[in-house]
Each structure stands twice: as structure tokens, then as C-alpha cells.
Amino acid sequence: MLVRRVRPIGGRPRIRVRVRPRFGWGAEPAAITTGSNHLRYSGDGITLRLHTDAPVGYVRDETTFLIDGPLSFLLGPDERLSDRPFAIARAFSEDTERYWRHWTRRLGVPFEWQEAVIRAAVTLKLCTVEETGAIVASVTTSLPE
Numbered sequence: 722m723l724v725r726r727v728r729p730i731g732g733r734p735r736i737r738v739r740v741r742p743r744f745g746w747g748a749e750p751a752a753i754t755t756g757s758n759h760l761r762y763s764g765d766g767i768t769l770r771l772h773t774d775a776p777v778g779y780v781r782d783e784t785t786f787l788i789d790g791p792l793s794f795l796l797g798p799d800e801r802l803s804d805r806p807f808a809i810a811r812a813f814s815e816d817t818e819r820y821w822r823h824w825t826r827r828l829g830v831p832f833e834w835q836e837a838v839i840r841a842a843v844t845l846k847l848c849t850v851e852e853t854g855a856i857v858a859s860v861t862t863s864l865p866e
Contacts, residue, residue, distance in 0.1 A: 722797035724813045729788050737785040740771055740796070755781055758806070761799060768799040772806045 727736060742751045744764030751762035751769075760771045760781055771780070772795040779786045793810035795802070802809055821843065830838045848857045 722795055722813075724810050725794040726791060726810050726814060727788065727794070728791035733787055733789070735785050735787050737783055738775065738780045738794070739783050740780065740794075742769055742796075753781060769796060770799045771796045772802050772809075774806045 740760070740762070742762045742764075743749060744751060744767055749764045751764045754761040754763070755777055758772060758774065758777060760773075760777060762769045762771065773780060773793060775788075775792045775794070776786060778784070791807065793806040795806055795809060824846065825839050825843070828839060828842060845856065849855065850857070
């Protein structure tokens, strides 16, 4: 599941959300069905569901709207959620943060280099195949040495 959280950090921001999945290697646009708190995208025998606590009509129509609090977007299989989108997105975020804090705690890096080295290490970790530990080819070309 792809999870995105949007929250205002100041002022009165306006956003426009665009979700445009395509099927058949990009050849087929999705047919969109609207639900009470979700959009369903179908094509080429595949159906995805976007759950959100944002106004569904604004997302469907790609209309700019004002956000006054955090919003959550969860794109995944065409299944019902066990809880509200906000609660699930928050749980995913907390689990992810806990994982990376635990993982970086094991690194032995001098204080003055921690920020750069940890950022590079996390980038490399994200580019590995978890089962084998293999690094995806050509990813390291833009990392500082």
C-alpha cells in the first residue's frame, strides 16, 4: 500500500491532488468510481482503491482546496480498511519511523558526519533487495562520497 500524509505547517495552504493510474503499460487510463470515502480505479483487469479523508469529489475532479488539518491518502488493493484512513496512515508512519530509528541506532558514525552518512546509508538501504541484500544497479551514482 502506498501511504501519503499531507499536513499544513503554516498559513492556509491550498492543494490539488492528482491521482492518475494507468493500466496496460500506460496505454489505458483508469475508469473511476466514487465511494463515500474512496475512489476506485479500474482497468486491464486490475482495480485499485484510494482511501482518503480529503473531500473525495475534489480529489476525483483535481480541484484545488484549502487544507486546515492533516489529510491521509492510501492507495492499494480494492479492499475495505479496518480503520479510518488517518489512523492507518499514522500507524504506518509510526511503524516506519520506529524501524528507521532502530536501524540507524546500530550504525557507528562519528557525530560530525552523522547526518550525511545516515542519509546515504538509508538511501542505500532503500535500494536493496531485502531477501538477498543485493543493491539495485546504478543507484549510487549521485551519492556524495
